[in-house]
Amino acid sequence: MSTQHTPTAAASATAPEAVMNPVYRRRLLQHRIGMLFSFLAMGLGLFVLAWILLTLIVKGFSAINLGMLTENTPGPGGEGGGLLNPIIGSLMMVGISTLISTPIGILAGIYLAEYGEESKLAQVTRFVTDIMLSAPSIVIGLFVYAIYVANVGHFSGWAGTFAISLIAIPVVVRTTDNMLKLVPSGLREAAFSLGAPRWKVAVTVRLRAVKAGVVTGVLLAVARISGETAPLLFTALNNQFFSTNMNRPIANLPVVINQFAMSPYDNWTALAWGGALLITFSVLALNILSRTLFKQQIPG
Incomplete structure (x- = not known):
C-alpha cells in the first residue's frame, strides 16, 4: 500500500511547485533587477563622493601648513x-x-x-520649523539683510551670527522634539506617580533620558552652519584684516573660500x-562625534 501512495504523494507535492515556478522566477528576476539598479545607484554616489x-x-593637503593657521589672508598679488x-x-x-x-x-x-500635543501654537511652530528646515539659506540671509543690515547701514559679525542662528534653531528644535517622543510612557508615568510636577518630569526625566540625542542635534546644527x-x-561679508569686532564686517572661512x-x-x-x-574635515569630525554619541545611548 505504501508503494502505491508514494508516487501520488510525490506528484501532489511537486504540482504546486511546478505551478508557482513561473511566478517565482518572475519575482526573482524583478528582485535581482531592482537590486542591480540599487547597487549601481549606490556605487555611482560613492564614486562621486570619493572623487x-x-x-x-x-589639492587642499598641500596648502595645509603652519603659515595657513598663523598668518592673515594676503592682499591681491601678495605672496x-x-x-x-x-x-x-x-x-x-x-x-x-551655538550659544544662542x-x-x-x-x-x-x-x-x-x-505641552504641545493638542495646542494650535505647537502645530504652527512645527509647521514653521519644517519650512525653515527646507528654506534656502540665501533667503534667510536676505531676510536678515532687510531687517538688520539695511537699517543699521553696515555689515557686521552680529548680523552673520543672527542669520546662521536662524538656520541652527530649527535643527535643534526638531531633533529635541523627536528624541523626547522616544522616551517610554512608563518612565513618565512613574515620575508622575511620585508626585513630580510636569516641568520637572520634562527636564530631569525625559530630557536626561535622551541627552545624547539632543547633543547629537546640536552638533548636527553646528556642522550645518x-x-x-x-x-x-x-550679513557679515568679509574683512581682509584681523578683527574681533562683531559690530563690523568680519572675515569668515566660507566667504573667503568663495572669494x-x-x-x-x-x-x-x-x-x-x-x-x-x-x-570638510571639521564637519566630518562633528558628524562622526554626533553619531558616536547617538549610538551610546538609545532610550528603550
Missing part, C-alpha cells in the same frame, strides 16, 4: 599668507550662534513634546582649497 574627497585632499582671521571669525560666529540656538531650540523642543556661505554674503576660489592668484586658490579641506 570629490580625493580631489579635495590632493604667502594664511587663513587665521577667517578661522577666528568663523569660530566666533559659530560659537555665539541651543537653549532656544531645546526649550522649544521640550514645549512641543511635553559651519559651511554656510550665502547668508554670510549678505579666493574665483581669484586669478595661485596662492589665493591654494588657500581656498586648504580652507575647504579644513571645513
Whole structure:
C-alpha cells in the first residue's frame, strides 16, 4: 500500500511547485533587477563622493601648513599668507550662534513634546520649523539683510551670527522634539506617580533620558552652519584684516573660500582649497562625534 501512495504523494507535492515556478522566477528576476539598479545607484554616489574627497585632499593637503593657521589672508598679488582671521571669525560666529540656538531650540523642543500635543501654537511652530528646515539659506540671509543690515547701514559679525542662528534653531528644535517622543510612557508615568510636577518630569526625566540625542542635534546644527556661505554674503561679508569686532564686517572661512576660489592668484586658490579641506574635515569630525554619541545611548 505504501508503494502505491508514494508516487501520488510525490506528484501532489511537486504540482504546486511546478505551478508557482513561473511566478517565482518572475519575482526573482524583478528582485535581482531592482537590486542591480540599487547597487549601481549606490556605487555611482560613492564614486562621486570619493572623487570629490580625493580631489579635495590632493589639492587642499598641500596648502595645509603652519603659515595657513598663523598668518592673515594676503592682499591681491601678495605672496604667502594664511587663513587665521577667517578661522577666528568663523569660530566666533559659530560659537555665539551655538550659544544662542541651543537653549532656544531645546526649550522649544521640550514645549512641543511635553505641552504641545493638542495646542494650535505647537502645530504652527512645527509647521514653521519644517519650512525653515527646507528654506534656502540665501533667503534667510536676505531676510536678515532687510531687517538688520539695511537699517543699521553696515555689515557686521552680529548680523552673520543672527542669520546662521536662524538656520541652527530649527535643527535643534526638531531633533529635541523627536528624541523626547522616544522616551517610554512608563518612565513618565512613574515620575508622575511620585508626585513630580510636569516641568520637572520634562527636564530631569525625559530630557536626561535622551541627552545624547539632543547633543547629537546640536552638533548636527553646528556642522550645518559651519559651511554656510550665502547668508554670510549678505550679513557679515568679509574683512581682509584681523578683527574681533562683531559690530563690523568680519572675515569668515566660507566667504573667503568663495572669494579666493574665483581669484586669478595661485596662492589665493591654494588657500581656498586648504580652507575647504579644513571645513570638510571639521564637519566630518562633528558628524562622526554626533553619531558616536547617538549610538551610546538609545532610550528603550
